[in-house]
Amino acid sequence: MKAITMPRLAMLAVASASLGLAACNDPADDATEQAADAVEQRSDAASDALEDRADEATGVASEALENQADAVEKAGEAKADALEDQADKAEDQN
Numbered sequence: 001m002k003a004i005t006m007p008r009l010a011m012l013a014v015a016s017a018s019l020g021l022a023a024c025n026d027p028a029d030d031a032t033e034q035a036a037d038a039v040e041q042r043s044d045a046a047s048d049a050l051e052d053r054a055d056e057a058t059g060v061a062s063e064a065l066e067n068q069a070d071a072v073e074k075a076g077e078a079k080a081d082a083l084e085d086q087a088d089k090a091e092d093q094n
Contacts, residue, residue: 029087036083043076 047069054065 026091029091032083032087032090036080036087039083040076040080043072043079047073047076 050065050069050072054062054069057065
């Protein structure tokens with residue numbers, strides 16, 4: 001019989017912990033968290049596009065586009081945070 005070495009023991013511990021966490025995840029919570037990630041990615045992309053337009057503009061127009069980009073990014077982060085909080089609350093109830 002082979003002795004259980006530290007690397008094998010560590011690998012077994014990580015594998016069992018991963019399986020335990022995977023069993024605890026609720027598909028609805030995962031979907032909500034993925035939706036939050038998607039919202040944040042879309043708002044970041046929209047914000048980046050506005051910032052690119054601001055770089056091409058000058059003066060007041062440039063500032064207005066920068067402000068709009070900031071507002072879009074903040075709104076996206078707020079919505080993503082709300083979705084993540086919703087997923088956390090649902091997970092806590094389970």
